[in-house]
Amino acid sequence: MFLKFIEDVKRALKDYGDEKFIKESEHADLCTTIAFKLAKEMGKSPDEVASEIAENIEMTDYISSVHVVNGYVNFFASDEFLNDTMEVILSQDENYGNVNLKGEILVEHTSANPDGPLHIGHVRNAVIGDTLARILRKAGYDVRTHYYVNDMGRQAAVTVLGYELFGLSDKKPDHAVADSYIKANVELEKNPELEKKVEELMLKYEQGDAEIEKKFKFVIGKGLEGIRQTLKRMNVEHDEFVWESEFVKNGYVEKILKMLDEKQKVEKDGAWIIRLEGFEKEVVLKRENGTTLYITRDLAYHMWKNEKFKSFVNVLGADHKLYAAQLSKLLEILNLKPPEVVIFEFVSLPEGKMSTRKGRFVSADELIDKVKEEAKKILANREMDEKKKDEIAESVAIAAIRFDFVKVAPEKHMFFDWNQALDFERQTASYIQYAHARACSILRRAVDSGMPEIEFNAEMCNKEERKLVMLLSKFPYWIYKASKDLRPHYIAEYLLSVAGAFNDFYRLHPVLKSESAERMHRLAIVDATRIVLRNGLELLGIKPLEKM
């Protein structure tokens, strides 16, 4: 709805309606700073210019008034806008937020090597990717999500070697795989002869040796099985798990090599090497022993993506930046569309960078379990059966973790700290969940008291109510922005502000105790807030609890 208000303001400003200068403001519902820009060339003061612009404004239904202050032209939304906003929210209900963007998008995210459990760095990837997918879907896109399974290459071979040497314990499968993988790496350092064994595994797998293939599928499958359990627990959904070996089997890798060979100078003395303009580092497509590299298979995967999708997004860690640039460059050479890349910075531990290989990481499972335990402490003396408590604690824990990761801009480096992760005083997700539960509680009581009727009336709005409804009108606007910029943390910030505004309203204006018309009016606001918070939390993959 807010997008419509922006349109109205643009129309009202006519020639001065340049979107670049129209901004949100604490002093008005919208303002334009265009007078500052024009003042100089017109040889007048910003205030004079702003006044002239204001005088020539063509009022529209959604604008109630226009004021000039210090060179700003301030716009205020009309009661009609508020009424329409509320009507849209209440009637669209679970669909509120859709901004009718069209098209198909593939989001590839997480894609962690199945050589061990997801650690908190992967969690950041999964949370950003999954939230992004949800936001894009909400915006109207037809979204598919992929997890690209690295079952080839050296890491995978070492994983299989670990299994051959040490077997798998009966731990959760991804943790069992990690144990053997870590041991195999230690073994490799001690005994470089084993390197030959790794190479042999890689070679045989790529050549399609049936016996070896069974082993790869089994071990990688085990790792993936554990990872999928964790993802499910975190509400992270993937439509497909695409195994990279598929692209060797279906001939796409062969095709990509041929195409590159035709388009580009490929050095083939031994390994296949391409030198790319603008890149210091060359790209190796094939090893001397004939096996392909990750980038070769990934190029094939992206050729496949090009065939199936109009646009695709990859969520990648910052360490993949150079890699992603080279991949895109190669795709461009082949006249294929490169992916849009969302880069997120590292999550590091006090003791440094995480490494599955070295066994230095905090696993997602451990994090969830510990946060859940903390949440249970808060619930300890509530009157509630144990099963319900467990359910709420699980949900609150997932919410806290997802929110903690999603609220930070992706380019920000994060330092993981147990004290912070377990401190519920600073868990802003539960703050939002709590506001939602409160709204639900009021509505529940309204129904119980036999007076559930709701009817919004903009004329009755006090300051806090008006502010809240204006904020609610911005939900689709933020979904639009987050979709365009591929920045999911906008939604986290937005929901925080809605919860805050709702708390202000809650404190000052009793709902159930007020008289008929006012009661119905406020109940409508509570219901609309509930809808926005619920839809918003679902975007973040957080379960909107009705009681907590």
Added chain:
RNA sequence: GGGCCCGUGGCUCAGCCAGGACAGAGCGACGGCCUUCUAAGCCGUAGAUCGCGGGUUCAAAUCCCGCCGGGUCCGCCA
């Protein structure tokens, strides 16, 4: 060494892309609020040379240049 990212109260962050009205939150600190719709909440107080130095501009946390600090990449790894 070169490329990219980050640097905002004691701590964690938003704001930076499209420069404008007093730099916003949360945690922590201090002082308050549960016979009133869920206190996982709310109110108040203290706390900021927006890393440093230049520049552009009527106006810079925001744009440009240089520097400093942190991270990361520069594998026939993924």
